[in-house]
Amino acid sequence: MSQRLVRVRFAPSPTGPLHMGGVRTALYNYLFAKQHGGTFVLRVEDTDQTRFVKGAEEYIINALKWCGIAPDEGQGFGGDFGPYRQSERKPLYRQFADQLVESGHAYYAFDTAEDLERVRDLAKKAGTANWQYNHVTRGSMKNSLSMPKAEVDKKIANGDPYVIRIKLPRNEEVKLNDLVRGWVSVNTNNMDDKVLFKSDGMPTYHLANIVDDYHMKISHVIRGEEWLPSAPLHVLLYRYLGWEDAMPQFAHLPLLLKPDGNGKLSKRDGDRLGFPVFPLEWHNSENGEVFSGYRENGYFPEAFVNMLAFLGWNPGTEQELFALDELIEAFRLERVNKAGARYDHDKTRWFNQQYLRAKSNEDLAPLLKAAAQEEGLKADEPYCAQVAGLMKERAFFVKDMLSEGRYLFEKPKDFDEKTLRKKWNAEARGHVSNLKTIFENLDSFTASALEAAFKEYLQQQEVGFGKVGPGFRLAVTGKGMGPSMFEICALLGKEETLNRLETALAELPQ
RNA sequence: GGCCCCUUCGUCUAUCGGCUAGGACGCCAGGUUUUCAUCCUGGAAAGAGGAGUUCGAUUCUCCUAGGGGCUGCCA
Numbered sequence: 001m002s003q004r005l006v007r008v009r010f011a012p013s014p015t016g017p018l019h020m021g022g023v024r025t026a027l028y029n030y031l032f033a034k035q036h037g038g039t040f041v042l043r044v045e046d047t048d049q050t051r052f053v054k055g056a057e058e059y060i061i062n063a064l065k066w067c068g069i070a071p072d073e074g075q076g077f078g079g080d081f082g083p084y085r086q087s088e089r090k091p092l093y094r095q096f097a098d099q100l101v102e103s104g105h106a107y108y109a110f111d112t113a114e115d116l117e118r119v120r121d122l123a124k125k126a127g128t129a130n131w132q133y134n135h136v137t138r139g140s141m142k143n144s145l146s147m148p149k150a151e152v153d154k155k156i157a158n159g160d161p162y163v164i165r166i167k168l169p170r171n172e173e174v175k176l177n178d179l180v181r182g183w184v185s186v187n188t189n190n191m192d193d194k195v196l197f198k199s200d201g202m203p204t205y206h207l208a209n210i211v212d213d214y215h216m217k218i219s220h221v222i223r224g225e226e227w228l229p230s231a232p233l234h235v236l237l238y239r240y241l242g243w244e245d246a247m248p249q250f251a252h253l254p255l256l257l258k259p260d261g262n263g264k265l266s267k268r269d270g271d272r273l274g275f276p277v278f279p280l281e282w283h284n285s286e287n288g289e290v291f292s293g294y295r296e297n298g299y300f301p302e303a304f305v306n307m308l309a310f311l312g313w314n315p316g317t318e319q320e321l322f323a324l325d326e327l328i329e330a331f332r333l334e335r336v337n338k339a340g341a342r343y344d345h346d347k348t349r350w351f352n353q354q355y356l357r358a359k360s361n362e363d364l365a366p367l368l369k370a371a372a373q374e375e376g377l378k379a380d381e382p383y384c385a386q387v388a389g390l391m392k393e394r395a396f397f398v399k400d401m402l403s404e405g406r407y408l409f410e411k412p413k414d415f416d417e418k419t420l421r422k423k424w425n426a427e428a429r430g431h432v433s434n435l436k437t438i439f440e441n442l443d444s445f446t447a448s449a450l451e452a453a454f455k456e457y458l459q460q461q462e463v464g465f466g467k468v469g470p471g472f473r474l475a476v477t478g479k480g481m482g483p484s485m486f487e488i489c490a491l492l493g494k495e496e497t498l499n500r501l502e503t504a505l506a507e508l509p510q
Numbered sequence: 511g512g513c514c515c516c517u518u519c520g521u522c523u524a525u526c527g528g529c530u531a532g533g534a535c536g537c538c539a540g541g542u543u544u545u546c547a548u549c550c551u552g553g554a555a556a557g558a559g560g561a562g563u564u565c566g567a568u569u570c571u572c573c574u575a576g577g578g579g580c581u582g583c584c585a
Contacts, residue, residue: 013585048584113583120582129512130581163583181515190513190581198583205585229514229580252515255578259521262577307522310534314523318533337516337523340578344521347535357548394547404547419545465544473545481546 004219006038013045014056017282018063021256024308029222030069031331042074044085047202063279081216093203097164105240108162109143132192164197174232179251180336186232210237222251254312255340275345298397303352311341353396364388367398377409390483412478419480428471436501445494447486475504
């Protein structure tokens, strides 16, 4: 193939929020475009007016932006090939349907929805294979192939509703060379005369996507595997429209599967199994239903994108952590897997943990500060940076640092019951009391000074850390576990630490 | 049912005819740690089944089985 400008498109239908499978398709399109210095286009496929969902288009755009894979061109982003909503391109399609009728590759069909339902029903009851509108059945249906021309003309002049169907040839192998699957071949005998143009004046997906891809000079169609069965139909449309030379290359991506059981990942799986399936939280304005999102659950977009990239693709090396620009560099359509990939939530959490750790305390500080503020807790950024330094090794999310280290923001409200029961006794109490006195006299309240004083005390008392540490931790933090107590006390400061020791001695059981 | 696609540890996957089948997540054990987490070390864990091609098949071909997708005037 000659060097052709790479132009790819992501073409969702605005029938609801974009789920992670769709995001992955968009991501692969984005990566492919960027790697080739090409253009990533967003086209909205809203030819089915009955399935329009308010807010969906905006959601899709916001989701792509959050992921950092915003289109270069398309709905909401401008460009020279617009409009990018198919509903606004309506006048464009009809002529191509007509062209196909004229060239004998399509025909008018007057069968009503009820007619079709009846004949399908009949076939079903007879126990035969699914009824199809095809070369064997079209002769007995109401269409411009089975009816006299005069009658057809009359019906059209009359304004009777009709659709335009493709007329598939008999027994013809249609082949396409898929970039991820290699050669795929289907015989036209196994395909049906798909509707290209609906009675409401809109094209179906099949016609619209070919017409638009052609006019938008799309070079590669990267989409989900659910389109594979209709890809041969699309090849035929390019051929019949005379655009075969400009036909894009196809790449059909494996599906994202449910973590449990069978089938592709669906929007209900997430909240059923305890993970988001959507990048952003979605509020259904019709029924008030809410679906959780990765963003709201505290995931970093980089982690989410990294995880998605690896569901169905891998670089062939052992590197797993990839920044977006590294993905752009490494991504190869040829290395996309053929089999469906099951989503693994633990792995997603792990990715987030890796990204959390890779961030500096200073980068984490504003995020932690914001999280604290939401809980009504106050702390400045430098302080939050120190908290991050202490807590990030034991956190998956920013919010974990807050929940695990809440005592760094406010006095403990309650004390861990198990630690209280097991570690808090007269002896522990005595040690805490002694330590309070020692710490009161400390000039330098640094972690190392505290540690030195603490260890000296242990030596002098001839006791092990285990006898003193847990009670001390409980008194200061209310918890039985956590980071170094010396670091914690140093961070809290002398006044606060002593204050807490005093409170604990006064309030904890004797 | 028909058609198309797919099939390596529980999961994501590496392997492009020579394998003691590698890595990651998760899991288990040990070590480090006052504790928890981290970290380190180790472990269990896979080529759906059957034919064929070949000196040699996880790798190529076929069959079977299983899984998935499609089968709408939805995309």
